Amino acid sequence: MTRDRIVPALLWAVAILFVGAIVHIVSILILPGIAPNDAFTRVAAASVPGTVQFLPRAVSRQNSVPFRDPAVASAICRYDLQQGPLRIVAVVTDSAFVAVSFHTRFGLPFYGLSDRASDDGKLEVVLLSASQLDKVEAGDSEDGPVREVRVTSPTTEGFVQFDILPRVGGYPAAEQALKSVSCKIERNL
Amino acid sequence: MLGLGTTAWLLERKIDIAAVRVGPWVVWPRSGTPEIDPYARAIYAQSGQIALASAEGVLLLADMDDAGTPLTGGCSYRITGELPPARFWTLSVATSAGLPIDNAAGRYAFTSAEVLRRSNGSFAINAASSVRPGNWLPLSGPDRFTLALRLYDSSLGNTSAQLERSAVPSIWKEDCH
Numbered sequence: 053m054t055r056d057r058i059v060p061a062l063l064w065a066v067a068i069l070f071v072g073a074i075v076h077i078v079s080i081l082i083l084p085g086i087a088p089n090d091a092f093t094r095v096a097a098a099s100v101p102g103t104v105q106f107l108p109r110a111v112s113r114q115n116s117v118p119f120r121d122p123a124v125a126s127a128i129c130r131y132d133l134q135q136g137p138l139r140i141v142a143v144v145t146d147s148a149f150v151a152v153s154f155h156t157r158f159g160l161p162f163y164g165l166s167d168r169a170s171d172d173g174k175l176e177v178v179l180l181s182a183s184q185l186d187k188v189e190a191g192d193s194e195d196g197p198v199r200e201v202r203v204t205s206p207t208t209e210g211f212v213q214f215d216i217l218p219r220v221g222g223y224p225a226a227e228q229a230l231k232s233v234s235c236k237i238e239r240n241l
Numbered sequence: 242m243l244g245l246g247t248t249a250w251l252l253e254r255k256i257d258i259a260a261v262r263v264g265p266w267v268v269w270p271r272s273g274t275p276e277i278d279p280y281a282r283a284i285y286a287q288s289g290q291i292a293l294a295s296a297e298g299v300l301l302l303a304d305m306d307d308a309g310t311p312l313t314g315g316c317s318y319r320i321t322g323e324l325p326p327a328r329f330w331t332l333s334v335a336t337s338a339g340l341p342i343d344n345a346a347g348r349y350a351f352t353s354a355e356v357l358r359r360s361n362g363s364f365a366i367n368a369a370s371s372v373r374p375g376n377w378l379p380l381s382g383p384d385r386f387t388l389a390l391r392l393y394d395s396s397l398g399n400t401s402a403q404l405e406r407s408a409v410p411s412i413w414k415e416d417c418h
Contacts, residue, residue, distance in 0.1 A: 076244035079244060079245055080280060084283055087287050091290065094289045117289055161274070163296070
């Protein structure tokens with residue numbers, strides 16, 4: 053009698069756990085696509101693609117993006133590759149650490165580089181879609197070297213983040229250095 | 242319900258099965274790369290945190306001291322020891338949710354360029370709510386807090402999972418009031 057009850061109860065428990073595990077895995081996987089207040093929404097959604105937007109220093113609670121570095125001055129540039137590739141430039145000097153990171157529509161970094169990769173005192177990157185890259189490469193001259201770094205984005209939209217950490221001068225120096233960064237949509241490529 | 246409840250519970254506590262604990266610090270290997278694990282991905286999407294690209298740096302968080310006791314603003318702490326290789330680093334204080342904590346001194350972080358070192362190059366940072374000599378990182382309020390250590394341009398990169406205990410700083414509780 054007892055065994056007759058225990059076996060179905062165990063089967064039910066296993067079935068419930070199994071369904072629960074599947075629901076859990078599916079919800080973890082779909083959440084990034086439906087999260088209403090992800091990094092892109094918080095920092096980039098309100099800005100115009102192809103313009104630099106300075107982020108407020110991470111010292112106030114009104115700044116709702118968690119775990120930003122209060123010692124680092126940051127700016128972002130939203131991209132929308134449907135409007136054209138994005139060219140970004142950041143001037144590099146000895147007085148600060150400069151990093152540029154490329155984030156998808158879901159806020160995840162897919163490429164990054166720091167001042168160590170600079171050429172002639174600047175970091176210059178063109179961000180394109182795969183089809184735009186094909187078109188640009190077809191137009192490259194055979195013998196001239198390509199100076200700029202070309203990166204393809206896995207998503208049509210997203211944002212580029214510029215981070216500057218000063219060696220001397222503290223945060224105000226970083227904020228000043230941040231004014232040298234630029235981004236613009238290349239409509240003629 | 243069970244499945245969604247587990248998801249909500251894990252995200253609320255930012256529990257990531259891929260996170261690696263090194264002494265009091267937690268590090269998320271691969272979180273700054275496209276190979277980010279699904280849990281970290283969901284946690285970032287929900288909290289709005291921008292992951293640090295691995296080419297830029299590595300983030301380590303601590304919400305406990307070396308003895309495993311939660312960090313609270315009512316106690317003072319001494320952070321000392323080795324740091325993993327990096328061109329620059331910063332150490333800052335945040336709430337458990339990662340938001341900045343106001344303090345009267347207006348000091349929010351220590352950077353590798355600012356920290357005062359002993360003659361042998363080592364250093365100690367004192368996190369306390371009252372003024373301390375040397376490297377004082379102000380705390381405020383009695384609540385739990387999180388220490389964030391960022392290593393910029395670190396050779397660790399994707400190998401942060403293999404960090405050794407001796408390579409990261411210790412967090413010692415000094416006194417509580």
